[in-house]
Structure formats: structure tokens, C-alpha cells
Amino acid sequence: MKQVMLMEKRLYRSKKERMIAGVCGGLGEYFKVDPTLIRLLWVVVTVFTGFILGIIAYIIAWIIMPER
Amino acid sequence: MDYHAREVIFMAKNSEIKRLYRSRKDKIIAGVCGGIAEYFNIDPVWTRLIAVLLCFINGIGIILYIIAWILMPENPKQKPGKMTTAEKAAKRAVKKNDMNSMVIIGIVIAVVGILLLLKNLGFEFSLLWPFLLIALGIFIIVRQKNEKRK
Numbered sequence: 001m002k003q004v005m006l007m008e009k010r011l012y013r014s015k016k017e018r019m020i021a022g023v024c025g026g027l028g029e030y031f032k033v034d035p036t037l038i039r040l041l042w043v044v045v046t047v048f049t050g051f052i053l054g055i056i057a058y059i060i061a062w063i064i065m066p067e068r
Numbered sequence: 069m070d071y072h073a074r075e076v077i078f079m080a081k082n083s084e085i086k087r088l089y090r091s092r093k094d095k096i097i098a099g100v101c102g103g104i105a106e107y108f109n110i111d112p113v114w115t116r117l118i119a120v121l122l123c124f125i126n127g128i129g130i131i132l133y134i135i136a137w138i139l140m141p142e143n144p145k146q147k148p149g150k151m152t153t154a155e156k157a158a159k160r161a162v163k164k165n166d167m168n169s170m171v172i173i174g175i176v177i178a179v180v181g182i183l184l185l186l187k188n189l190g191f192e193f194s195l196l197w198p199f200l201l202i203a204l205g206i207f208i209i210v211r212q213k214n215e216k217r218k
Contacts, residue, residue, distance in 0.1 A: 034087045040088075045200075
């Protein structure tokens with residue numbers, strides 16, 4: 001059981017890497033990618049898809065993802 | 069292993085990540101292009117050239133620059149203050165032989181060129197986003213698979 005726990009990779013909102021709620025920071029920690037890159041991508045996609053989509057996705061992620 | 073030990077391992081892994089910062093040494097406006105150049109280890113002339121080219125596609129370059137300015141933190145490892153010309157020349161000499169970075173520059177310039185061409189042909193740019201998302205999705209899947217193999 002303990003072994004399984006260690007192998008398990010979980011998606012959390014980051015407490016350390018955060019600008020709003022730590023969603024992008026958490027994604028960065030999960031994928032081992034610089035959170036700045038995730039934020040850039042998120043904002044760029046949000047801006048060029050007309051804002052609403054990205055903002056809703058962020059809020060959903062904020063609600064669904066637990067804090068570490 | 070308890071929670072604390074896991075956290076320590078996690079933090080150690082986290083610090084290995086290559087991070088994107090705004091450069092404090094190589095800056096003209098806010099160090100965005102200089103920082104990107106440092107990230108890819110290329111000459112900042114190229115990132116600046118690409119940024120300027122992007123400005124001609126409906127001003128995308130300007131929007132992207134401002135977004136990057138806000139989101140990219142300044143490099144905490146660098147002391148403020150510009151590089152001397154001697155330092156710049158030395159840096160450039162080292163980078164000249166880097167084949168990988170030239171490939172990156174080539175790809176980016178080609179992509180920007182294609183975008184400019186599409187724009188002049190009256191291409192609807194909103195069509196581009198689905199393809200970008202598909203590419204991103206494939207990238208994430210491939211990356212995860214590669215990590216599992218390790």
C-alpha cells in the first residue's frame with residue numbers, strides 16, 4: 001500500500017508557485033515544467049480564444065484541484 | 069516515507085527544472101527576449117528579430133510581449149546591471165557553434181514566415197487554435213509516455 005502511495009502522482013494546486021490560486025503552479029509541478037511556461041500558454045490561449053474559455057477553465061480547475 | 073520526506077524529494081526534483089526568467093543583463097525593454105534567449109542558449113538578436121516579426125501579424129508580438137513581461141519573473145540569480153560589450157562578445161562567440169539553437173531559430177522563423185504568408189492569403193486565424201491545442205495534447209501524451217519509459 002505504501003509503495004502504491006509513493007508511485008502515485010497527484011495533481012494539486014501549488015502553495016509555493018502561485019499567482020492567483022496555484023493552478024498553473026500545480027500543473028507545472030505535476031508535469032515537471034516551469035510554471036511560467038504554463039502560465040504563458042494559458043494566458044495566450046485565453047486571450048486568443050476570446051477570454052471566456054480560459055477563465056472558466058481556470059475557475060473549474062480552482063474548484064476541482066485540492067490544495068497541497 | 070512520511071509527508072515531509074516526500075516534500076523534500078519533491079522540492080529537490082523541482083529545482084532541477086530549467087526556468088524561464090526575464091534577463092536582468094540582456095535587456096532592451098524588460099528583458100523578455102534576452103530571457104528567452106538565455107533559456108534556449110541562443111543569441112538574443114534572434115529572439116528580438118522574431119518578436120519584431122510577430123508585431124506585423126496583427127500586433128500579436130506586442131500583446132505577447134506584454135503578457136510575457138507580466139508573467140515572467142526577473143532572474144533572481146543575476147545581479148542588476150547591463151553586460152559590458154566585452155562580455156557580450158564573449159557570450160556570442162560561445163554560442164556560434166551551437167547547432168541545436170540554430171535549428172530552433174530556423175524552425176521559429178519558418179513558422180513566423182508561414183503565419184505571415186497565411187495572413188496575406190486571408191487565412192482566418194481563429195482556425196489556428198484547434199490545431200495548436202491538438203499539437204499540445206499530443207506533446208503532453210508523448211512526454212508522459214517517455215517519462216514512464218525512464
